[in-house]
Structure formats: C-alpha cells, structure tokens
Amino acid sequence: MSSESTPALVKGAAGVESTASGGPAPAGPPDRSPRSRTTAAYLRYAAGKLAGAAVSLFAVLVTSFFLFRLIPGDPVKQMTGGRQVSTEQIAAMRREFGLDLPLWQQFTQYCGKALTGDFGTSYQFRAPVMDKITEALPATLLLTGTAFVIYTLLGIWLGARSAWRNGSAGDRAGTAFALTLYSVPSFWLGLLLIVTLSVGMGPLPGLFPTGGMESGSTTGFDRVLDIAHHMVLPVITLVAVEYARTLLVMRSSLLDEMGSDYLTTARAKGLRDDLVRRKHAVPNAMLPTVTLLFVNLGTTVAGAILVETVFSWPGLGGLFYQALSVPDLPLVQALFFVFASAVILMNTLADVIYPLLDPRVGR
Numbered sequence: 001m002s003s004e005s006t007p008a009l010v011k012g013a014a015g016v017e018s019t020a021s022g023g024p025a026p027a028g029p030p031d032r033s034p035r036s037r038t039t040a041a042y043l044r045y046a047a048g049k050l051a052g053a054a055v056s057l058f059a060v061l062v063t064s065f066f067l068f069r070l071i072p073g074d075p076v077k078q079m080t081g082g083r084q085v086s087t088e089q090i091a092a093m094r095r096e097f098g099l100d101l102p103l104w105q106q107f108t109q110y111c112g113k114a115l116t117g118d119f120g121t122s123y124q125f126r127a128p129v130m131d132k133i134t135e136a137l138p139a140t141l142l143l144t145g146t147a148f149v150i151y152t153l154l155g156i157w158l159g160a161r162s163a164w165r166n167g168s169a170g171d172r173a174g175t176a177f178a179l180t181l182y183s184v185p186s187f188w189l190g191l192l193l194i195v196t197l198s199v200g201m202g203p204l205p206g207l208f209p210t211g212g213m214e215s216g217s218t219t220g221f222d223r224v225l226d227i228a229h230h231m232v233l234p235v236i237t238l239v240a241v242e243y244a245r246t247l248l249v250m251r252s253s254l255l256d257e258m259g260s261d262y263l264t265t266a267r268a269k270g271l272r273d274d275l276v277r278r279k280h281a282v283p284n285a286m287l288p289t290v291t292l293l294f295v296n297l298g299t300t301v302a303g304a305i306l307v308e309t310v311f312s313w314p315g316l317g318g319l320f321y322q323a324l325s326v327p328d329l330p331l332v333q334a335l336f337f338v339f340a341s342a343v344i345l346m347n348t349l350a351d352v353i354y355p356l357l358d359p360r361v362g363r
Helices: 035-072 075-080 085-096 103-114 130-164 171-184 186-199 220-257 261-267 273-310 314-323 329-357
Strands: 007-009 017-019
Touching: 035 103, 035 329, 103 329, 130 171, 130 220, 130 273, 130 314, 130 329, 171 220, 186 220, 186 273, 220 273, 261 273, 273 314, 273 329, 314 329
Parallel strands: none
Antiparallel strands: 007 017
C-alpha cells in the first residue's frame, strides 16, 4: 500500500486500536450502562403489557355490546311489567332509549359515550348507569376487601407451614381440605351455609341472617356490628374458596425453594429452622403468590356475583343479577365491562410489578 493511501485503523499487539500514522483511533459512541439498558428493557416490557391491556379493554367493550343482545326478550316489554301499553307508547320508549336505531348506529354511539365514561341510562331505574354502579360499589368493596385480607393472610400462613412440614399428617390433611374447598362451587357452599347456619338444622338454631347487608333499624356502632353480623356468611363463602388457591400456590412455591443452596448455607451458619423459613425461604417463595394476589383482586370482584346474589348483598353482583333479568342492556354492559376491566387491570399490574420483584422477568 502506498504512503499516500488514507490512514487505516490497525490493531496493535496489545489489542489497542490506532491509526497507521500512530494516533489513537477515534472514539465511538459510549456504551450504555447496564442500569440504563435494564431500565430501557423494562420500559419496553411495561409498554407492551399496557398496550395489550388497552387492546383487551376495547375487545371487552365490543363484546359487552353484542353479547347481551343475544339474550331473548324485549327490554321495553319487560319494563312495562305486563301492563297494557299502546303501540305508540312502546315506540316512544324505544326512541327514548335509542332502541329504534340500526344496530351499527347503536354500537357507534355506545362506544363513543363509553370512552368518555358515559354508559347511558338504566332502563329499569331510569338513572345514569354510573350512578347506580357508584352506589353499589362500596358494598362490594367492603365484602370482597374483607375476604381478600382474610384469605390472603390465612392462605400464605397455612401454605408456608404446610410446605415446611411436607409429608406430615397436618400437611396431607390441610392440602386435602384445601383441594376439596377449591373444587366446591361458591354458590353451593353459600346455600349450604344458609341452610345450616341461617335457617338452622335440627337442634342447631339459626345464628346469622339469611341475606341483606343490615337490618335497617340500627345506628352508630350498633349499625357497624349489624353489618358485620350480616357479612359473616358471605365472607366465609368467599374466603373458603379463595384461601385454598392461595394455600396451594404458596405451598408449591415454597416446596420449590426447599432444596436451594442458600437455605443450606443459612442452616450451616447456625440459624434456627423457624428463622430460616421466615427470613429466607418464604420471601423468595412469595413471588408467584404476589402475582396470584393481584389476579385475585380482580377475580374476587367479578366472582362475587354469585355470592352476592345468594346472600342478597346490595353490591355490584346483586345489581348485575337484577339487570340481567330485564335485560337492562346499558347496566348489564357497564357492569360486564367493570368486572372484566378489574381482571385485566389487575393482571396487567401484576405483570408490570413482577419484574421489579424478580429482575429476570422482562429481559
């Protein structure tokens, strides 16, 4: 190569790049730090999950419109309650609720209003749908929130103890009992509790109300006790089914950790067995359980429909049953969207939080 040729990069024996003229090679763009690469990967992961949730929510919105229009029955005739109504009055009611419009036009109006939080007016209550949902939501949150706290603490505690004593008589009995409860339909268990503990059976008297949220004749602290008395059976029903799932997941996760080297090291340091379980094994086994708990937050709200119906609890589940019997299309559609959204959002939140607990996820 001639001396007039353009200086080229050559690599010396030490592996340092330099030019033919002896000068240092021009510096390239600096490499990003591992932390910045990890942050970028997490943001891409979270953005993908959020985008998937948005698509799912729109699919639920579309499904909720067409699904309940397959229910047989005329909402207008149901609203008249079998009374003699003229054709002109029925036509006027159809115009009032937009039922005289073509289906595609009803759909576009529904989607446009729903995106702004307006789900229309309830047929049977003649009130904005969101007002009825807001009115019933506190009762559902009280019931499901109480059940969630109880079955979470109970399931984690019993699941950890069961796994730590794997193969013992207590472990076998507890696991068999949990599997039995997990397979029992919640409405059947609720009815069984009503028969045995509300109505009474043989010498056993009825101890709890058969339904409702309160007697209506109490105030102050007595009202709190009255509501708590009415909550006992529906809370037991929800806890019995959901605690079993939490116990089984926690037990399985802890069993996977039992043979890990870090537990052997902790024992070799002289730590007590109970301390090894609480400080080392259980925190690492909690990762799948934490995901399950977020999912349960969504499914418990949706799953309370049958329990609230059985116990006449004035929450979203009971409201959904009332709306479905008409059918009150705006109210049914909105409640279906709320239930499905709770599941989707809690699943998405679990997906987004999980990489923060386990950095191996989302890379």
